[in-house]
Amino acid sequence: MSTRELVIEHGNGTFTTLGFTETSLTIVTNDDDLAQQVSCCQTLFSSPRTSVISEVPIRQVVAATFLSGVVKVSYLVRKGKKQHLHLTQIFGHVDDAHSVPAREWCHSVTQVAYKGGNPPKVLRVLINPRGGPGKALQIYLNQVEPILLEAGCEVEVTCTTRAGHAIELAQTIDLGYDALVIVSGDGLIHEVMNGLAKHPQPEKAFSIPIAPIPAGSGNGLSLNILGLQDGLDPCAAALNVLKGRPMKIDLLSFTQGNQKRISFMSQTVGLMADLDIETEHLRWMGDLRFVWGYLRGVMAHKTCKMEFSMKVTEHDKSRMVDALHARRTSAAKGLPFVSPSSEIVPNDDKHPGGPGSLDGGWVKFDKPVLWMAAGKGPYVSRSLMQFPVSHPDDGLVDISIQEVVGRKFLLDAMDGAEVGRSFWLNSNRYFKATAYRAKPLAPHGVLMVDGEAFPFEEFQIDVLHRLGTLISPYPHYAPDFKVIDAKGTERTV
Numbered sequence: 001m002s003t004r005e006l007v008i009e010h011g012n013g014t015f016t017t018l019g020f021t022e023t024s025l026t027i028v029t030n031d032d033d034l035a036q037q038v039s040c041c042q043t044l045f046s047s048p049r050t051s052v053i054s055e056v057p058i059r060q061v062v063a064a065t066f067l068s069g070v071v072k073v074s075y076l077v078r079k080g081k082k083q084h085l086h087l088t089q090i091f092g093h094v095d096d097a098h099s100v101p102a103r104e105w106c107h108s109v110t111q112v113a114y115k116g117g118n119p120p121k122v123l124r125v126l127i128n129p130r131g132g133p134g135k136a137l138q139i140y141l142n143q144v145e146p147i148l149l150e151a152g153c154e155v156e157v158t159c160t161t162r163a164g165h166a167i168e169l170a171q172t173i174d175l176g177y178d179a180l181v182i183v184s185g186d187g188l189i190h191e192v193m194n195g196l197a198k199h200p201q202p203e204k205a206f207s208i209p210i211a212p213i214p215a216g217s218g219n220g221l222s223l224n225i226l227g228l229q230d231g232l233d234p235c236a237a238a239l240n241v242l243k244g245r246p247m248k249i250d251l252l253s254f255t256q257g258n259q260k261r262i263s264f265m266s267q268t269v270g271l272m273a274d275l276d277i278e279t280e281h282l283r284w285m286g287d288l289r290f291v292w293g294y295l296r297g298v299m300a301h302k303t304c305k306m307e308f309s310m311k312v313t314e315h316d317k318s319r320m321v322d323a324l325h326a327r328r329t330s331a332a333k334g335l336p337f338v339s340p341s342s343e344i345v346p347n348d349d350k351h352p353g354g355p356g357s358l359d360g361g362w363v364k365f366d367k368p369v370l371w372m373a374a375g376k377g378p379y380v381s382r383s384l385m386q387f388p389v390s391h392p393d394d395g396l397v398d399i400s401i402q403e404v405v406g407r408k409f410l411l412d413a414m415d416g417a418e419v420g421r422s423f424w425l426n427s428n429r430y431f432k433a434t435a436y437r438a439k440p441l442a443p444h445g446v447l448m449v450d451g452e453a454f455p456f457e458e459f460q461i462d463v464l465h466r467l468g469t470l471i472s473p474y475p476h477y478a479p480d481f482k483v484i485d486a487k488g489t490e491r492t493v
């Protein structure tokens, strides 16, 4: 792999050689200050009297410019392996005789850093200053906007002033934006999706890709796109705005009486809904509020009486894992994803273990449960991988129904919940369906849709195949799902 190099000077006889390949930016410097700065990147070699050589993944290069004799390279680095990314810059002079190669070098490294594409130029940014611990505006101004501006993006920024504001903004959104950047938790994204659904040209509005910046409590969508390490990192999310690609996702049509809404993430009843609503006043705790809420729910140990009817296409957990594996394998080879069959699976001799009775393609599940959670995307928060075998666009909704079990069992089930281990519990009945209905059999209860409370009344969910668009670094959800095979060996899907 050839390295293309450029030497820049800092004065006092110090200089830096910048090089790049298809995979990394290399920085070799004898400037003390810069050496300190770059030593937080992956340092390949250093000694006090000689050069420091560091490598930055080329994906983390945001911009390289040459203006008035000065080269500026902006990139993101981590201070330590497990730390968040932050924006860093290198400046240096190039004399007139070398200005043409300097300009060419900047152009070439930018081309490679963006894989020949361009960053989205015109961005509509919506910020919920009240989301999660209330730091969204600060996060945007201090961490996100500098990255977007470095990349040359034009930003039009609005802070929401009340609940429902983002619905109004999204329903009249100009179709000329390259992306919608949502600095919030999942609640504001729910509002944006519902605003887009009311747009005079809904399909065009839904094709503007959405990029979440995590600034709420759960930040499930960000975790699902960026994974556990980067999903709560605003700079990694800003980098995704620049470098990600549009990824089509299924949305869910929620119908309750005459009301229709879009759900993009989850619907919950029982303990999982109670814990959400009962900890709303604890938003300042970030995602720890869900752990606290779960513990309270386990102590209360309320059963939930609902009747679920589902158009099930799969109820075999091993086959669901195989389908996930197949998708990852084809994505790694750059092949398109082929949706698994959405044929309705009956509960008969050929498909034992399916849910209750069969009725015109709908199957019923009406035992008392502790909770039902249905939705799309593995994570609902960092502490819970609720739908580990979910696909962005398989045309299916994942449904997880927790049968009634004892308190000790529920406490034990917390172990590994963040990596999806509870998927394998026999008492966690897991289905993939093209649609489902839920009918309360008790007068009181809580129904949460994407973390927002709805009337505890009958509702139906239908899948809207590939209606939504996100910006994502991968053509699938990012989180890995660790699977324990029959021999007890852990493997990652």
Ligand SMILES: Nc1ncnc2c1ncn2[C@@H]1O[C@H](COP(=O)(O)OP(=O)(O)OP(=O)(O)O)[C@@H](O)[C@H]1O
Residues within 6 Å of the ligand: 128, 129, 130, 131, 132, 133, 160, 161, 162, 163, 164, 165, 183, 184, 185, 186, 187, 188, 189, 191, 215, 216, 217, 218, 219, 220, 283, 451, 452
């Ligand atoms: N300016 C505002 N003041 C009060 N509420 C607002 C404002 N802007 C938006 N909201 C409401 O805040 C709700 C929650 O926002 P958000 O999703 O950003 O945070 P969160 O609920 O803490 O995070 P998560 O949904 O990830 O758990 C939204 O559903 C929205 O209705």
